[in-house]
Amino acid sequence: MHIRSFILGALTVWGLLTPALSQAQFVANDARLLASGCFQCHGTNGKSGAFDALAGDGKLDMLNKLNDMRKQSPGSSIMVPHARGYTSQQLDMIADYFSKQK
Amino acid sequence: MKSHFDFSLSRRSLLAAIGAGSVCATTFPAFGLTTPTRKIVVIGGGMAGATVAKYLRLWSNKAVEVTIVEPSTTYVSNIMSNLVVTGQYQPSILNYNWSSLTANYGIKVVKGTVTSVTANGPGWNVNVTGLASPLACDRVVVAPGISFDPVLDNISQPIAVLHAWQAGPQTTQLRDRLAALPATGTFVMSIPAAPYRCPPGPYERACVIADYLKRKKPGARIVVLDANPDVMAEPANFKNAFSTLYGSNLTYLPGRKVKFITAGVNAYSGKVTVDIVGTGFTEEYSGDLLNIIPPQKAGLIAQTLGLCDGSGFAPVNGVSFESTLKPGIHVIGDASKTALPKAGHVGNQGAKICADAILRIFSNQQPYATPTANSACFSPLSNTVASWLTAVYQYEQQNDSSWKYVSRDQISTLTGATEASGASTKNFSKMSTWYKTLMTETFA
Numbered sequence: 001m002h003i004r005s006f007i008l009g010a011l012t013v014w015g016l017l018t019p020a021l022s023q024a025q026f027v028a029n030d031a032r033l034l035a036s037g038c039f040q041c042h043g044t045n046g047k048s049g050a051f052d053a054l055a056g057d058g059k060l061d062m063l064n065k066l067n068d069m070r071k072q073s074p075g076s077s078i079m080v081p082h083a084r085g086y087t088s089q090q091l092d093m094i095a096d097y098f099s100k101q102k
Numbered sequence: 103m104k105s106h107f108d109f110s111l112s113r114r115s116l117l118a119a120i121g122a123g124s125v126c127a128t129t130f131p132a133f134g135l136t137t138p139t140r141k142i143v144v145i146g147g148g149m150a151g152a153t154v155a156k157y158l159r160l161w162s163n164k165a166v167e168v169t170i171v172e173p174s175t176t177y178v179s180n181i182m183s184n185l186v187v188t189g190q191y192q193p194s195i196l197n198y199n200w201s202s203l204t205a206n207y208g209i210k211v212v213k214g215t216v217t218s219v220t221a222n223g224p225g226w227n228v229n230v231t232g233l234a235s236p237l238a239c240d241r242v243v244v245a246p247g248i249s250f251d252p253v254l255d256n257i258s259q260p261i262a263v264l265h266a267w268q269a270g271p272q273t274t275q276l277r278d279r280l281a282a283l284p285a286t287g288t289f290v291m292s293i294p295a296a297p298y299r300c301p302p303g304p305y306e307r308a309c310v311i312a313d314y315l316k317r318k319k320p321g322a323r324i325v326v327l328d329a330n331p332d333v334m335a336e337p338a339n340f341k342n343a344f345s346t347l348y349g350s351n352l353t354y355l356p357g358r359k360v361k362f363i364t365a366g367v368n369a370y371s372g373k374v375t376v377d378i379v380g381t382g383f384t385e386e387y388s389g390d391l392l393n394i395i396p397p398q399k400a401g402l403i404a405q406t407l408g409l410c411d412g413s414g415f416a417p418v419n420g421v422s423f424e425s426t427l428k429p430g431i432h433v434i435g436d437a438s439k440t441a442l443p444k445a446g447h448v449g450n451q452g453a454k455i456c457a458d459a460i461l462r463i464f465s466n467q468q469p470y471a472t473p474t475a476n477s478a479c480f481s482p483l484s485n486t487v488a489s490w491l492t493a494v495y496q497y498e499q500q501n502d503s504s505w506k507y508v509s510r511d512q513i514s515t516l517t518g519a520t521e522a523s524g525a526s527t528k529n530f531s532k533m534s535t536w537y538k539t540l541m542t543e544t545f546a
Contacts, residue, residue, distance in 0.1 A: 018140065018240070021465045025165035028462050030470060036157075036454045037476045037494075040447050040540045044160075048542075050535045070513055075523030078478060078490045078532075084511045085494025086474065 034090055035097040046098045055101035062095040140166045140464050141239040143228045145216050145403055147172035147200055149446035150435025151245030152544050153453035159207035162461055169210040169237055170200060171230050177545070180300065181446050181479070182537050183269040184307045187277045188314040190485050196269055202546040212237070216403050219431070226430065241460055243423075243432045244409060244416070245453070246401025248299050248444070253396050256364045256375070263363070263394040264370045267299060279370060279391050280311065286321040290374055290389030292360045294397040295329040297415070299436050299444045302335035302491055304328075304395060306481045309340065312348035313484040323351045325387055327358040327376055329397075335443075336481060336521040339489040343525070347484060358385065360394060400437035407431065415439035420497050420505055421469040422459035423452060432456050441507040442495060448477035450544050472497050475507060477519070480533030488529040493519035 035046070043049030046057075054062065069083035086094065142158055144151045147170040155168045179196040186193050203209045214230040219242055221227075227236035248268070252260035266276040283289060289311060293304040308326045315322045333340045333356075344354045358376040361384060366372035373388045399405065399414030409416040409425050416433035418425055420440055423432045434453050436444040442452060452475055459469035478492040493509035500506055510517050522529060 021140065021162060021165055021461065024163065026162045026461045026465055028458075028465065028467055028470070032161075033455070033458045033470055034474060036458075037451050037474055039454075039543050040450055040476075041478065041536060043539060044543055050539045051532075073523065074511060074514075074520045078480075078492050078522070081492045081511070081520040082476065082478075082494055084513045085476070085496075085509070087512055090474065 031093040031097040034086075035094045038094065038098075042098075045101050047101065054098040057098055059095045059099035062098065063091060066091050066095070141225075141237075142166055142168050142241055142243060142460065143226070143237050143239040144168060144170045144243045144245060145228070146170075146245035146247060146401065146435070147174075147211065148177060148245060148247050148435060148449075149544055150449040150453040151243070152177070152200065152203060153450045154243050154245065154432075154434055154457045155209045156203055156207055156544070157454050157457035158460065159209055161457060162464075164208055166461070166464065167210070168207075169212055169239075170203075171212045171214055171216055171228065171237070172200070173213065173215045175199065175213065178269040178273070179446070179537075179541065180267075180269045180303075181540070183266070183273050184303070184310050185482060185485075186269075186273050187266060187280060187307070188310050188485070189277055189281065190310075193274055196273070198541060198545045200545070206546065219407055224430075240464075241430055241432065243434060243456065243460075244401075244404050244407065244425075244437065245433070245435045246403045246437050248398040248400065248436050249402050249405070250396040250398055253360065253394055254362045256362050258362070261363050261365065263396060264392070265395045266393065267303075267395045267398075276393060280314065283315075283319060283322055283391050285319050287319070287390035288388065289315070289322065289324045289391050289393065290387050291324065291326055291393040292358075292374065292376075292395055293326065293328040293330065293334075294395055295359065296334055297413075297444060298395070298398045300479075301443050301445070302340070302479065302481045305333055305335065305340040306483070307393075308352060308354070309343050309348065309483045310485070312352040315351055316348065317485070320351075323353070324348075325389065326352065326354045327360065327374065327387065328354065328356045329359040329379065330356060331379070332356055335519070336489055336491050339481070339483065339521055339525055343483045363392065363394065366390075398436075400433070400439075404433060404437045409433055409437075411439070413439055419469075420507055421455070421471060421473060422463070423456040424459070432460065442475055443477050443493075445477060445479065446544075447479055447540055448475055448495075450540065451475040451477075478536070480529055480536050482530060482533065483525045486527055486530055487525040488533045489522040489525045490529055490532075491519055491521050 041051045042054050046054035066083045069080045072080045074081050144155050158168050177198045185191045200211045214232045218229045225240045229236045253263045255261040266272040357379040361375045364373040417439045423434045425431045435449040455473045475495045480488045480490045482488045495507035498508045
């Protein structure tokens, strides 16, 4: 009984001690989460997507293309509703994220 | 970027800090326990389940242990399966498995069926058929896809139907029976009331089957009985195809809800009795081949675990896909109840939002408050041309202060999904690229 209680108690303490993820393991990244919506067509982290691979592309170049798309008719190309569906600030974060992928 | 809090406090200093360190550190090796790790069990390895497993590993630098519990040895894609039904593509193009996820990210895969999930301290025990002891974990992600409601016969008994709405054996069965349809036969398909898996899917199927009949069996025809009041996705492209490409061999009837089926002599032939929605009248349609797509609910395990509400789907918090009925359990993909459509591409994105939220929670942070998701797909209208449908969803607070995913064009401020201005062969070719890239992103 006493031994069982001790073990349960120790297990409980151990459970509470499961540490938070360290920064080496996980750093929250809002831009990565936002840009991950592009991975389905442009590949994980913008790499090896069969459509345009975006990893390492110039940020300004990407933003220029997206801003051109924002002026086009929504049904003209599948990328146009994407360019028009995010805010300017979100597009900036997305382009910045892909420009920094190697 | 450095956060305000440093969560990298090592286990050793944490143990020392609370004073019990020496006891635990020396005692536990005697029990054969290793360093505690955050563990996740994912129930179901489809589009959403595979994706959440991948991103929990990728974004935690493999710090979180992830196990997928999956009864099948192969994932059979629903996407592209309509073109297997028509014989244009081989069934093998639909087959995927989890071996790349294991090799690339160290994801464990357990073959089995989950029977129950029980509380284990602050975490959970997941009981799996064939396993002597349960899988213990901190959080559970439930991704079982859909289940089908029974369809009744004329004496109110459940009757077997050929829906082919869960790709697998029924996909090739429907293909083979379509090929055997008499030259002047009638193919009758039914569409359930929304919500159902893949909003454009039934209309896509109607089109590619009408195209098949036009080419291979010009004397045959297709009747489409839709429980919904109108075409639920890409209305301009599908209605245009119905009236122009298939004006001679396709009849589309909205507001027809299947009431019961009277079986015919041959398997999956017979008579469909429908309610004409809102009128109190019924009609009957005879078919040499009946393709009845039943109404749908969340996969059975989501219902068994008490995760679903009266709608049959699982209500979740949109920032994390954590169940609002059972905190600590997340529900993603087609089983979850959000304003997002039920489909593979957006299921992949919802899974990434869920993975990110779980990792933030494991780091003592809040889930990102305003996530975005997107849905995109190409829809074949024949064996050579395709349309597309897409939407970007922002998680927005509504006037009644609730939060919801809303698809909004930021320039025009109009809401709702966008469809292609027309079908083209170029879109058909892009469809293959989209499919391959989406499946690689999900399973590799």
